[in-house]
Amino acid sequence: MWSGRTRALLRVWGLWPTGVLGRRPISCNAASLAGSNCPQCWNCGGPRGPIGGDGFFCPQCRALQPPDSTRDHFSLMDCNRSFRVDTVKLQHRYQQLQRLVHPDFFSQRSQIEKDFSEKHSTLVNDAYKTLLAPLTRGVYLVS
Structure with a gap:
């Protein structure tokens, strides 16, 4: 997985989310999840929102999307x-x-x-x- 140094660098660059793992991404509210407007992670199946506006990684499992x-x-x-x-x-x-x-x-x-x-x-x-x-x-x- 990600080393502590990598996570720290990504946070400094604004590409690693702050907050608690498992939280629903800001871009995907309950209504959009119900209508499947929010893309799902290929790895964990959870909603994937943008990280730093880029959406490269799943906010739950950190898998590259x-x-x-x-x-x-x-x-x-x-x-x-x-x-x-x-x-x-x-x-x-x-x-x-x-x-x-x-x-x-x-x-x-x-x-x-x-x-x-x-x-x-x-x-x-x-x-x-x-x-x-x-x-x-x-x-x-x-x-």
Whole structure:
């Protein structure tokens, strides 16, 4: 599982939830759970809410969740949807996300989490490369 140092770093970066394990995520209220609007964790079956707004990990069991392929690069990299992008902030976000989802950190986890980690890492790399260069960023904006 997660070491104390890793949990502390994730908390500092705002990517680890505070509070008690087993609490219902803020984004999933009783009404949304009844209507199954809230996605469920593949591992424990509990409602998975966003952690730090990202939703990478289940708040109950901390299992890495499948990536959201519908999420755009700007929201993934926490940037305004604009041609002007703060490249320093973009680089910091890229490093932050890679510290969370890079496959090297999942070598001792289940095969499912290893696969999810590879997919997340690929999405993060694609988003970073696309938004870093002005030409690809512009093409992405108009597409």
